[in-house]
Amino acid sequence: MKKITFYSFKKSLLTMAAVMGCVSLSYGQDIVKASYDDFGKPTADNTGNKRWQTKGEVLKAVNVAEESPLTFTPEGASSYQAWDNSDNPILVYPGGATFDLKVTYGDAWGSLTVFLLRSDKTPSAADKIFGTYEGSWYEGVSGTKELFTNAANDSEQGVTASSSEGSITFPITIPEDMTVGEMAVVRFIVCKTTEGKTFDGDPCTKDAYELTYCDYVVRIVKYGAVTLGEIPAEQGSAEIQSYDEATSSWVSASDLSRVEIGTELRVAVTPAEGYSVSSVMKNATALTASEEDGYFYFTVDEENIAILVSFQVASSIDRVESQNVYYNAGEAVLYTADAQRVEIFDLSGRVVMRAADVASVDVSTLNGGVYIAVVDGKVVKFVK
Structure with a gap:
């Protein structure tokens, strides 16, 4: 119904971001509202092994709209690096919102970093809110699931983790100063940092090794x-x-x-x-x-x-107009719907024009003023 629906200045500053993916801008200044495609949608390279989340859940929601989706099943495959819910975003009210975001991984490896991006701000490394957490995600040969332990150690920030579930829960705060129509993205980046590989800290990176994005898009609504x-x-x-x-x-x-x-x-x-x-x-x-x-x-x-x-x-004029008898001032034509007899009077009662068996009458030769037309016995007033 929505036609929501949507922003100025985005074409000039963010053309490169829209074309090449969300590349970090170095201008340093804030930017105005933008759609998710403009300020944050990633386009990652397609090399390396890919892993993805199997579930996302919004828990303990405060100031989140009742009809807001609360459970997500991210889509992905071995050649699919980026997922987002921009077509069905989390909806929150103005004035700030809080919720726990619990994410579950079926399998993954490498580091995990969480960012909070805003449509009115240029994405940067300063947007990191959790991580970077290192360690293996799996059990078995050389696998200890230590990444979940490392995340759970971040308890001062309210992070909890379960290695048996393969899940991590993060407390998310949407800033109070975000206004209606603006968007935020909770971005999870997984990339391999073993074997001498590194993550550059850019929330819009394309160059990280074996890179995966998972974006939870939030929109401010009223x-x-x-x-x-x-x-x-x-x-x-x-x-x-x-x-x-x-x-x-x-x-x-x-x-x-x-x-x-x-x-x-x-x-x-x-x-x-x-x-x-x-x-x-x-x-x-x-x-x-x-x-x-x-x-x-x-x-x-x-x-x-x-x-x-x-x-x-309805007056007699209204009734006549409802039967497709009307005056078009721009054309100076009285349309009469195949009338058999038309008489036009000025306000003195003098007949100034007659016509018969016509669909319209050209009154452009009449002087400016108010006239009364009798069309097959029906009366319509018009101003020339």
Whole structure:
């Protein structure tokens, strides 16, 4: 529905990052909001042996949205180095959030380093929040699972580990100053540092030996409630609709009690016979019908939005317009829907133009002013 959906300045500073992967920038200054693809999506080389996480779990969540996904199954294979959940991110509210992120490995080797990247900051080695932990991940020949022991020794930072489960749990804090629309990435980097290999500490490295990325993407969201005022059934009806990405169509909004800030909705209004739309209000603001399709579009930009639709008894002019008789000021043409007889009067009552068996009348020769047209006995007023 979301169209979420999305940022300036990203094209100039981050073109290289988007093309070559998340290479660390050396400019030193902060950058503005960017999508995950721009500020952090890695593109690793495809050499060496690869290992991957088998599960990620969000535990003890505080200020995390109720519908936020809490369990992830990272995808990967021996030739697949990078995984992310950017298509289904963890959703948190503004003002900071905390949660434990428990990750489980089926098999791995080498070092483990954890970073917290922000879409409003240039990625750097300073973004490291846990690690680097060294040691073997496995049991057996030359394997002692010592990496899990080394991680568990980092208890001052709240890290826990289980060598029997092959899991490590990290306490994650999303900064309070991150605002709606911004994104964070909890990045796990595994690379082999034995046999004289090293990890350069760059969270966007492509050069580390036997490199694997696993990214948990977090997006800051805010919600608003939208209500539709009651409408007398004899006057007409209205419906609030949202865009369904899956079907590429507008559908009746399923839940208006929690709509993500920034979401575009529209009001579909249907007057009953003998009525016309008087106004469609979004709180104190009048909405205007789209010239393209007649719907009333609006964006959810407040926590509480009331939509009020009012109808009025249709005048004779409205009734005629509803039968496709209308004046186009830009063309100076009165469209009459195959009328048998048309008479146009000025305000003095003088007939200034007549026509018969026509679909339109060119009134460009008339002087500017207000006119009354009688189309097959129906009356419409227009301003030339």
